[in-house]
Amino acid sequence: MNFASDNTGPAHPRVMEALMRANEGRATSYGADALMEEVRTLVREAFEAPEAAVYLVATGTAANSLILATLAQPWQAIFCSEVAHIHEDECNAPEFYTGGAKLTIVPHEAGMMDPDALARAYEAEESRGVHGPQRGPVSITQVSEKGGVHTLDHLRALTGVARRFGQPVHMDGARFANALVALGCSPAEMTWKAGVDAVSLGGTKNGLLGVEAVVFFDPAHAWQFELRRKRAGHLFSKHRYLSAQMAAYLQDDLWIEMAQAANAAAARLVRGLKQRPDVTLAHDPRANIVFADWPRAAHRRLQEAGATYYIWNGGLEGPDDEALTARLVTDWSMPHADIDRFLDLMSG
Amino acid sequence: MNFASDNTGPAHPRVMEALMRANEGRATSYGADALMEEVRTLVREAFEAPEAAVYLVATGTAANSLILATLAQPWQAIFCSEVAHIHEDECNAPEFYTGGAKLTIVPHEAGMMDPDALARAYEAEESRGVHGPQRGPVSITQVSEKGGVHTLDHLRALTGVARRFGQPVHMDGARFANALVALGCSPAEMTWKAGVDAVSLGGTKNGLLGVEAVVFFDPAHAWQFELRRKRAGHLFSKHRYLSAQMAAYLQDDLWIEMAQAANAAAARLVRGLKQRPDVTLAHDPRANIVFADWPRAAHRRLQEAGATYYIWNGGLEGPDDEALTARLVTDWSMPHADIDRFLDLMSG
Amino acid sequence: MNFASDNTGPAHPRVMEALMRANEGRATSYGADALMEEVRTLVREAFEAPEAAVYLVATGTAANSLILATLAQPWQAIFCSEVAHIHEDECNAPEFYTGGAKLTIVPHEAGMMDPDALARAYEAEESRGVHGPQRGPVSITQVSEKGGVHTLDHLRALTGVARRFGQPVHMDGARFANALVALGCSPAEMTWKAGVDAVSLGGTKNGLLGVEAVVFFDPAHAWQFELRRKRAGHLFSKHRYLSAQMAAYLQDDLWIEMAQAANAAAARLVRGLKQRPDVTLAHDPRANIVFADWPRAAHRRLQEAGATYYIWNGGLEGPDDEALTARLVTDWSMPHADIDRFLDLMSG
């Protein structure tokens, strides 16, 4: 009953097999391995983007920060929500990588920025000539950190605002596949066709050991990105082990299969939670993150029985009937029995 | 016959097995996995340093740059040789991570700085008050990029100079185990007992997929390092896969075993080269890197037969008898048959 | 009738005379001039701080950013209001100088942070271990950018919060003397006795050509600050011309005299505005910045007659009776006749 995060689960057996196969013989280092050629083809096909520049790094923070540093100037503002991972959970990595750009906060619902509020935020910046921060890219997290899945219309509304101000769009896709499955659309529809310029395509939270793809739909950024990756220490010498993971991920739609399993587990959980009168869902989750409130007594019971998850607003000490907010995250490997047992335990 | 680098070979089977075992069940993320506890203990035991702060990152550039950023201030000079990896091969990563420290070049032989020259370089910096760069750490590469292995006396002479100027010492140990085997000393003797404050303990070039340990003998640096690692995107969420590699590396002296194999392969190569009148060794190699000159005709013959290695000073076009310098690197997996075939091919 | 800013007026004749006197003969460069010795003494006496480290730079942005870089780590958050000059009007200079610290916005009234809100902001940061930004200094602007003058109680409440979280306090004192005059307190009472660690002591907006003093009450920061100033290009070779200005400023209380004149001019303006039924003052101004609303028709009349000032929320085109917000700033040199003419013109 570990719902702490989608980064606590194991990698998929097919990924491990791919890693084993990749370990045979010698391979050219630093991204010139044959498997990377395959990855490039697979990503370009998946995104219907034959010109896209494709790179691999090992962490989401690296993917996000290196993309933002490529798209933003140090004197610019990057627009994002207050709960954006880049704002809250990367210890100022975007500021470090961009050389001091500012993250400007835009009002949001369930981690999804309001397009009108984004437009107002853009209007407000760059109204003081050389004195204020200049307008820069917008960063959208899909699935949002609060479990929200932007519709294609929502995405287009946000990217339209950025476009209106001549600014590029980054998508933090740490849970890209989960959103894809939730929307039932294509990777192209959720990215460049909706106005996204570059995406951090997550693999780590969805069944890999630790690989994220960086995709620039305009290859003009390629060489600069390669230099930024190298001087950040994010270019791997034995790169084949990254390539092998990402190739296995995209082959035979393993990534979709795993995201479906994760979303299905969350849906099962949500169905159970909805049947309980003392549970309030923050919003109707469509992907693999669930935020819900229920009384402390039930939290205590669950955690004492070994359930693991984050409580957002308080500890186990306190009145029994006070509502506490839980964040529950599922991944491809989540046993349905765990979910059922969790729901049983809530009933006490 | 691939002598291009020790980063083109496979990981050791025991490492792959450890990775497989680590993939079972769920594990706490971001370095709080149980395996990391084991790694910490193994490193501390290996270095006889029960207080040492121990961290894992995935690349040597990350290890070096993060250590240097922790030890150096942005207004300081870091002393190193002209052929230091941090100077030549990290695309200004140390400058990026330190926020603009300067790398001050010290004369060297076979990549090993001359202690007197180091002292003179220290004297020269900080002689202009606030105007010039201030004195900072020295960075020693052991095994050097030219294949040189510093004796313990040499190390002590260099660290003694740094100490005299109140400055700390970093060791780039990308090939630490190869040096250890060459010197036949203990990890403690080659580091803190010789005056080293922090070491990048390489695993990637010596049979891992991609892990380097960072060891600070004074744990005062620990928290700052953790913050620097996080904001650089070098903290892995599924950290257990790094831990598993490093644990396997240190258990039952696998790291020593692999370094012995690599050094033995180089020694076999050197024995063969020494018997040839047209070959000149740059110096007598004690670890797993060999620099040697021989005529272009033999280079052409070797490369046409499929041998892979770097030629330092010229191409295959040109006079047959002109001497070109080869860099040959061996690793744990190098078949002796390849070496023998290589030597046969040289003879024509 | 130029109320655009207190940086559009001339320097005081006594300052110009001091500059002339300073131009005689040769003087040691880079801050070792005899006049700087005098400045140091004058500042220490004015602040009753015999140990304080005192430096001069030429711009407020330099003073603020260099202090913040000295007090904050790159992975920290600096707490300030949304209208803080460091946030809105320095084109990301604090982010640049600190190497990527984050400015965390705290709710405010008239540019003065609410101490409870500050406490909540501190609570919220550093609640996610290594992942989020770490807590850092608070930056208070006295006089605030909205013309607010913190009482000593208010200052102590804010610094008390910072202290509670173990963090230092910066005061942006671009209009320090105007606040001093408004409060009728001593420099010591408004700074170190109230818990302030370092202050940017403005001179430029109050009758100098371009000099701000940097004062650290704890001299431990001195050498680091000197290095930061130098590598930022803010150490002047012909430093005597900065020293001369600041010495003249503090001698015979010229700074107080000029701030009194500026505040008196604002008070005269406010008295006139208060008598008009169509004018709404944002708050009761105590220093030299006035924010007030009145109908567009009067704005149009004033600006057509040559009055210069900023309109905050709209242009001269639009309905006559719509209220627009003006920012009016006075300095030591403001002729009272200009104020009276301005008030006359409002009446039409």
Add this chain to the structure above:
Amino acid sequence: MNFASDNTGPAHPRVMEALMRANEGRATSYGADALMEEVRTLVREAFEAPEAAVYLVATGTAANSLILATLAQPWQAIFCSEVAHIHEDECNAPEFYTGGAKLTIVPHEAGMMDPDALARAYEAEESRGVHGPQRGPVSITQVSEKGGVHTLDHLRALTGVARRFGQPVHMDGARFANALVALGCSPAEMTWKAGVDAVSLGGTKNGLLGVEAVVFFDPAHAWQFELRRKRAGHLFSKHRYLSAQMAAYLQDDLWIEMAQAANAAAARLVRGLKQRPDVTLAHDPRANIVFADWPRAAHRRLQEAGATYYIWNGGLEGPDDEALTARLVTDWSMPHADIDRFLDLMSG
């Protein structure tokens, strides 16, 4: 007898008068003052460059670093001599401003790089793909820090190398006017006609209080430079006081007049030194910096009599007849009587 530096002397009376005149009434701030319009015209006329972007800052380090940050990428090498001010005397300011570019040292004579050595240095960088620093701009100091004046041919040879590698050229012209006078050429001939892209046009060392002009011959860099200047705190609010200095400098060729006086003083000194058998000149000085060796006994006599200058390689303690190297710098205000007295004192 103060030959310590050309930054210890006073500003020219005509500059002080201009400053006084500029202090009348109110002026638009942040570089939009009417005097700056005049400066722009004067600089463009002086350089025959009607399109040039022209800015003012207050220190040479600011001018150099901001230009280099505009011309260089963080992953590049900037080529300069070992004695370049940007390398030796700016406490890593270029590394700070560029976000971590590397200064690559090129062999020089009298501070003037050898064009062939520069070509070899360019060849050597960027030979390792993404791994090494990439090629970036060259920075030439005219007059060099060792007093050398590049001929136009020498300049063209150096800029030709940069051009061959597609890289731009910066000129550190802290003593630009002194070089101009020495060569008897036009500002255009010494800059853009010789292949220079941007120049730090010094005023501070040549009779101003503290102003340097930044000139980009290609105005494409203008807006980026303005943002960089602002976020570095080098944009002055009361900018008119910078404008006034630079306008006075260029009007009626005051800058040339002052440089002629400085060079003439140095020439007088050199004539005297040449007549002494115990003096060896480092090279024949053409501008206002003299390097010469003579025995310690004479140094002792001079310094005890109150002469001020730098001794490069040793102190006053030691054998009487050991040769020590003096650096002597003259400016526009140097009394010839001081020079004559200095020469008399040498004779003992």
